[in-house]
Amino acid sequence: MARRVGLGRALGRDGELPAIAEFDSVGLRYGTGAEVLRDLDFRLANGGFYFLTGPSGAGKTSLLKLLYLAQRPTRGRIRLFGEELSEAPRESLPPFRRRIGVVFQDFRLIRHLSAFDNIALPLRVGGATDEEVEGPVREMLAWVGLADRASARPPTLSGGEQQRVAIARAVINRPELLVADEPTGNVDAEMASRLLHLFTALNRLGTTVVVATHDVGLISATPGAQMIRLDNGGLADPTGMLRNPPSRRG
Amino acid sequence: MMLDWLFASPADRRLLGSGRFRGPTPWVIAIMSFSIMLIAATGLALASTAGSLSRSIEARYAVEVPNGQQDLDALVGILKSSPGVISVQPVPESDMRDTLQRWLGPAAQSADLPVPALINFDTRPGTDIAKIQQRVQAIAATAQISAHRDRVAPLLRSMRALQWLAFGLVLLLSGAATAAVVLAARGALDTHRFTIEVMHGIGATDLQVTHLFQRKIALDALVGSLSGAAAGALVILLLASGASFAGELTSGATLSPIDLFALFLLPFALTVLATWVARMAVLAALRETL
Numbered sequence: 079m080a081r082r083v084g085l086g087r088a089l090g091r092d093g094e095l096p097a098i099a100e101f102d103s104v105g106l107r108y109g110t111g112a113e114v115l116r117d118l119d120f121r122l123a124n125g126g127f128y129f130l131t132g133p134s135g136a137g138k139t140s141l142l143k144l145l146y147l148a149q150r151p152t153r154g155r156i157r158l159f160g161e162e163l164s165e166a167p168r169e170s171l172p173p174f175r176r177r178i179g180v181v182f183q184d185f186r187l188i189r190h191l192s193a194f195d196n197i198a199l200p201l202r203v204g205g206a207t208d209e210e211v212e213g214p215v216r217e218m219l220a221w222v223g224l225a226d227r228a229s230a231r232p233p234t235l236s237g238g239e240q241q242r243v244a245i246a247r248a249v250i251n252r253p254e255l256l257v258a259d260e261p262t263g264n265v266d267a268e269m270a271s272r273l274l275h276l277f278t279a280l281n282r283l284g285t286t287v288v289v290a291t292h293d294v295g296l297i298s299a300t301p302g303a304q305m306i307r308l309d310n311g312g313l314a315d316p317t318g319m320l321r322n323p324p325s326r327r328g
Numbered sequence: 329m330m331l332d333w334l335f336a337s338p339a340d341r342r343l344l345g346s347g348r349f350r351g352p353t354p355w356v357i358a359i360m361s362f363s364i365m366l367i368a369a370t371g372l373a374l375a376s377t378a379g380s381l382s383r384s385i386e387a388r389y390a391v392e393v394p395n396g397q398q399d400l401d402a403l404v405g406i407l408k409s410s411p412g413v414i415s416v417q418p419v420p421e422s423d424m425r426d427t428l429q430r431w432l433g434p435a436a437q438s439a440d441l442p443v444p445a446l447i448n449f450d451t452r453p454g455t456d457i458a459k460i461q462q463r464v465q466a467i468a469a470t471a472q473i474s475a476h477r478d479r480v481a482p483l484l485r486s487m488r489a490l491q492w493l494a495f496g497l498v499l500l501l502s503g504a505a506t507a508a509v510v511l512a513a514r515g516a517l518d519t520h521r522f523t524i525e526v527m528h529g530i531g532a533t534d535l536q537v538t539h540l541f542q543r544k545i546a547l548d549a550l551v552g553s554l555s556g557a558a559a560g561a562l563v564i565l566l567l568a569s570g571a572s573f574a575g576e577l578t579s580g581a582t583l584s585p586i587d588l589f590a591l592f593l594l595p596f597a598l599t600v601l602a603t604w605v606a607r608m609a610v611l612a613a614l615r616e617t618l
Contacts, residue, residue, distance in 0.1 A: 190345040203536060
């Protein structure tokens with residue numbers, strides 16, 4: 079059994095929050111190349127707020143891909159929502175993906191769909207009818223300040239607007255786990271602050287948030303959040319994650 | 329419901345964007361459907377013609393007597409009184425000479441030209457032809473009885489071969505249409521790869537993604553195959569109204585109600601085939617992703 083470090087060990091005491099994700103000796107390589115992630119051992123507490131940091135090429139995006147089930151580890155085990163999913167049949171993955179919201183670095187909006195339809199997509203995939211979708215999507219559009227841009231298509235939206243649509247799409251399902259890759263990379267400081275408020279609000283509602291970022295200001299502006307630092311594919315400072323002990327937010 | 333996928337909501341239809349009927353798929357399927365319709369109709373008509381020809385000559389025989397016109401009446405009499413003979417039709421000497429005139433010209437009307445006697449007769453099933461031949465040869469020793477089916481056998485064999493060739497071509501064209509659908513499905517997957525990745529990422533199942541493509545290709549296939557079949561039916565109608573395939577012998581080639589129903593079903597069968605193939609192709613391609 080691999081030695082468990084970091085949050086797993088830290089939270090293994092009275093009052094420990096249940097884990098939403100557990101990585102056990104996880105490694106990842108693409109094709110026959112070198113490992114881009116190696117020996118990852120950690121757990122994310124349900125309801126926690128985490129920043130994933132590290133230099134470019136450290137493996138942040140690869141780690142996020144493992145978290146939102148876009149990639150399987152080449153070794154080790156990953157448990158999400160209490161289920162071992164490293165080798166789960168692909169047919170069993172969609173229900174787990176529906177419990178995860180993802181904000182991609184490049185937004186990944188469907189160009190020929192309106193902002194409304196892009197945001198509604200997770201609800202429709204979940205089986206909601208047009209009538210059931212209308213209210214929540216309008217509410218979400220208003221929440222991200224795009225109520226008057228509902229019918230606009232992504233190419234006609236600014237970078238910041240596209241990012242807000244991407245975030246609205248990621249959170250409309252009230253996901254249990256929200257994963258965001260450099261969500262403030264394309265927005266100004268004011269918008270970054272608004273997005274952070276959005277994430278902390280979701281976190282207060284119970285969503286576990288994992289944000290990959292280089293933005294030190296973002297991290298320092300989020301009290302209670304924890305930091306996972308990656309360097310060259312491994313956890314650079316496992317104990318560093320304990321700087322801010324996990325706790326449920328009010 | 330098994331056919332829920334066919335009735336997608338406007339939102340689901342928007343997912344793959346507009347573009348139905350713009351690609352080559354409906355056109356390729358229309359051409360295939362047109363060709364299949366014509367070839368299948370030809371094959372069915374050949375089968376019908378061969379069947380009716382075969383039935384009409386099954387029990388028909390001919391007595392031929394070289395230079396035997398003087399014995400014609402006696403031969404007709406003995407045939408009519410033979411057991412199992414239903415009808416007797418002597419070929420008049422004038423008809424024989426008219427036929428010969430095509431090759432011999434006016435010389436065919438010369439009294440010096442010996443003209444054989446030819447009598448057709450029909451029998452009941454199980455009639456003893458050898459006994460009839462004995463009775464006929466008692467009047468004209470050189471008389472020979474031959475079965476019409478023996479003379480027409482090579483023609484029937486050719487017709488049967490053409491009929492199978494037509495059905496083989498129908499299968500071949502269906503295979504080609506299927507291959508075109510597979511290529512179209514793969515092309516559509518490539519075009520919409522990004523949308524598929526996003527849908528998978530937010531938890532769409534393979535079936536949800538497949539239904540989008542399946543529906544699009546089913547509609548393209550239905551439009552293409554119905555258009556092609558309609559054009560084919562028009563050509564068949566024009567041909568049928570202007571000519572008969574085999575003339576008097578078979579009272580013209582006809583298509584039975586069952587044949588017509590089979591032709592009516594062809595475009596729908598092609599649509600079902602195309603849809604099923606598209607579904608399999610898309611599911612197979614999606615299984616290669618996570």
